Amino acid sequence: MSGTEENNNIQSGTENNENQSGADLNKEIQSLKEQISELRKEAAKYRTSAKTTATEKQTVEEQLKALQEEFAKTKKENTLVKRQSLLDKAGCIKSDLVVNVIPDDCEDVQDWIDNYKKENEILFKKENHGGSYKPSSTTNLTPSQMMDNYIRAAAGR
Secondary structure, three states: OOHHHHHHHHHHHHHHHHHHHHHHHHHHHHHHHHHHHHHHHHHHHHHHHHHHHHHHHHHHHHHHHHHHHHHHHHHHHHHHHHHHHHHHHOOEOOHHHHOOOOOOOOOOHHHHHHHHHHHOHHHEOOOOOOOOOOOOOOOOOOHHHHHHHHHHHHHOO
16 A cells, blocks of 8 residues: 555544544434423423412412401401400490590509599499398389289279
8 A cells, every 4th residue: 555545544544533523423412402492391390380370379368467457457346346345344334435545555444443443433334232221021013013913902803
């Protein structure tokens, strides 16, 4: 073999290697493009689910806020009902009005009611200590019933 033939063989060998490596590069590039498109699809799914999750989270937060407001309202109503019950037990005539006067931060409501009762006796009923005693042998008759009994006794019935 002459030198020119060796050069031709070497050049054709490098061209074959270049052609093979070029084909391999094209396959690799195509593979990378497919992976990129798959990753983009997956990223799109994640973005969609993130948006959905964000809207669901916002909806849940709004519902939570509404429930917290309702709970606070119910708690306040419960406190008012308990205080009004204590006022009724103390004999308050207008417990629905007086209950609004009690401070919100009052710790001992019964003590506050006792002090308020001393200052505003007119708003509370007077306590009746056994004034309704009735012996079993007596009867409390209305004037009409007494008149009927008198007429019957006079007529002999």
